[in-house]
Amino acid sequence: MSEVRIRKIVDHVEDTFIEGGRAAETPQRQAACAAVIVNPWSGQGFVEDLQPQILAHARALSEALVPRLIGLMDGAANIEAFGKAAVVGTSGEIEHAAGLIHTLYFGNAFRVAAEGDSFLPFTNTRGGAGISIQLPLTHKLEAKKGTRSHFLTMVFDIPDAPAHDEIVVALGAASGGRPHHRIGDRFNDMKLMGTDQAGRPLAEDRA
Template identity: 75%
Template sequence: MNDPVIRKVVDYIEDTMVEGGRPAATPLRMGACAAVIVNPWAGQGYVEDLQPQIFAHAKALGDVLVPRLVDQMGGPDKIEAFGKCAVTGTAGEVEHAAGLIHTLHFGNVFRIAAGGNSFLPFTNKRAGAGTALTLPLTHKDEAKKGTRSHFLTLEFSIPDAPAADEIVVVLGAASGGRPHARIGDRFSDMKLMGVDQAGRPLSV
């Protein structure tokens, strides 16, 4: 089994102060931490059992990325939305990217550190260096998952990653919802439409 090899870690931060020509009541911070790693299955052809490397790499990635991202966001209380993504280079499989982020050994560490209890929205794909790293973000609280103000997308790129034999693994977070959010949410829609969560008419 290969030991995790992290080539570099990249931080990304953006603070939105003005949206739609109007100052935000509270600036929105969106941040991400990305690890560029050697694909542990590179050059091995089709590997049936991915679990040993998933276990070894997911823990190491969580140890590196989670505290770093929580710190740059200002602590768990400053995180309201989160997400994740992974991109494997062109010599790997999409399954390699998916394997490293769809495991409790990785996602649960971030969920707990961020003080959340909801699933982490995600993207996983295969692409070349400089590709867009796209993280869908939603509210960290399961009870507020339908809060559309927190339906966000964070996107950035790393010019030299992933190389063909690499994987980029990313965690992202936001300090709040979109500035000036005003489209309601699914719960207000259901009330107006007179339906329950399954779309069935409410009894009169």
């Protein structure tokens, strides 16, 4: 089993004060921490069992990124939305990127630290150095998962990563929804349409 080789960690922080020409009532912070690592399966051809390296790398990556991101957000109490992403270099498989973020040893560590209980939205893609990294975010609480104000996408890039034999693994968070959000949410839509989450008429409306 190869060691975890982190070449660099990149922080991305945005603080939005004005949106649509109007000052935000509360400035919104979005932050991401991304680790650039050597792909542990690089040069090995098709590897049948990815689990040993997933376990070794997921723990190390969560230890490197989770406290750092919580710090950028000034604590879990300031996190309302979260998500994750991975980009594998051109010599790797998308399965390599997926393997490092779709494991409880990685995602659950962030969920617990962020004091959330919902599913982490994600992207796992392949590309070359400087590719646009798309990191989706949704509300960290399952009960508020339909809150469209918190349907967000962070976009950033790392000019020299991923190299062909690297993987970028990232976690993201936001302090709130979009400033001046006003498109409602799916719960309001369901109420107006008289349906449940599966799109079926509510009991009192069924003939």
